[in-house]
């Protein structure tokens with residue numbers, strides 16, 4: 001649908017000679033954008049960044065950063081059925097847990113453009129990975145294909161093979177999440193685990209339940225934090241515009257060789273990391289950008305500390321595919337939670353129907369509890385409530401009391417210990433046997 005729309009408008013423009021220049025200019029802009037978003041870029045060495053004043057925590061990886069605060073973590077490599085090599089982390093020793101680990105294991109899954117580091121960027125008093133492992137749960141953290149920890153494949157080279165980047169939440173849900181669940185269960189010897197998914201981390205779980213019969217049964221409980229499914233009511237103009245631009249221009253972008261976006265070490269991430277730690281003024285600007293990106297109400301009270309802002313941009317954005325971003329653009333316009341819309345003709349070939357098939361939300365038979373925020377500009381309360389009404393086994397929906405609670409607060413707020421952790425802990429305990 002959009003391909004033909006773009007073609008038609010390009011046609012219209014080209015037919016007017018005076019507009020040829022604009023088309024050229026637009027193509028150039030697209031190519032430049034592609035270059036900026038993709039370029040492997042600056043390669044500042046860690047020592048250089050350190051001497052430039054980057055906060056130390058922003059330069060450490062998961063194992064190093066958790067060790068810094070007295071936690072012991074392991075790295076695990078997980079192979080998916082389609083050859084992607086993912087990295088998981090397990091916190092084997094928490095600083096404040098002085099009893100045997102509770103079971104079953106807990107799998108914690110990050111959101112779009114994040115990695116497992118998002119759960120520790122706000123430090124040991126607030127990062128959910130710390131709070132959960134301090135409560136003695138056996139905590140595993142996932143990383144989905146395309147982010148800097150999971151950029152491997154047995155055959156494909158992410159830097160050379162566009163095929164590596166042909167994925168969206170469909171493949172993450174069909175391959176990555178099941179592979180990580182199987183790995184954890186096999187490694188620990190349990191039959192089931194408890195799953196916590198933030199935003200896309202819930203969306204991909206829903207895809208798995210719909211498309212991989214049997215896998216839902218390997219999970220006892222899902223704790224769904226600001227779940228992303230359809231995003232019809234998303235209020236963030238920036239997020240809407242960015243993702244819809246990817247949706248409209250995916251074809252053009254891929255012609256310029258752009259398949260991967262917002263990768264760590266790429267220009268965009270290096271730039272924000274540098275910029276956000278540069279001075280008090282730029283730091284404040286970065287907070288403003290997070291706010292504008294994320295929330296609805298403009299009187300947000302800064303629940304994300306200065307230190308967290310400086311640290312998180314060392315790990316965010318963590319990278320994904322253009323195709324995945326484009327699919328979010330589609331989800332802004334659709335009242336359904338469905339597969340990628342390639343336009344009528346291609347849909348007919350691929351799916352046998354003009355409209356993309358919807359994911360089967362009735363297949364998420366596992367008990368789900370949901371925590372969401374009133375001021376979330378990315379995942380609107382109306383879309384969360386729509387989703388929960390489709391799921392057959394919802395235990396409870398909790399709207400965070402703080403009227404300012406927004407999307408990024410889930411991973412980066414300094415107040416998670418008071419706002420969302422008690423409820424998470426209550427449900428984990430209920431679904432824990434020892």
Ligand SMILES: *[C@@H]1O[C@H](CO)[C@@H](O)[C@H](O)[C@H]1NC(C)=O
Nearest residue numbers: 060061062063064075087149
């Ligand atoms: C994290 O850093 C340690 C120490 O530099 C290194 O051995 C390890 O491979 C890194 N882990 C990942 C997943 O990058």
Ligand SMILES: *[C@@H]1O[C@H](CO)[C@@H](O)[C@H](O)[C@H]1NC(C)=O
Nearest residue numbers: 182183184185186187188189
């Ligand atoms: C399951 O775990 C065992 C031992 O921990 C290991 O040898 C085996 O390769 C694992 N299987 C899979 C499919 O990961």
Ligand SMILES: *[C@@H]1O[C@H](CO)[C@@H](O)[C@H](O)[C@H]1NC(C)=O
Nearest residue numbers: 279280281283284305306307
């Ligand atoms: C955070 O930064 C702002 C603006 O630079 C400043 O006014 C505030 O005092 C800082 N807060 C802390 C806790 O350092």
Ligand SMILES: *[C@@H]1O[C@H](CO)[C@@H](O)[C@H](O)[C@H]1NC(C)=O
Nearest residue numbers: 210213360361362363364365
């Ligand atoms: C959706 O999943 C449910 C539960 O597994 C199943 O009973 C139903 O037939 C499925 N619907 C479709 C359209 O596949």
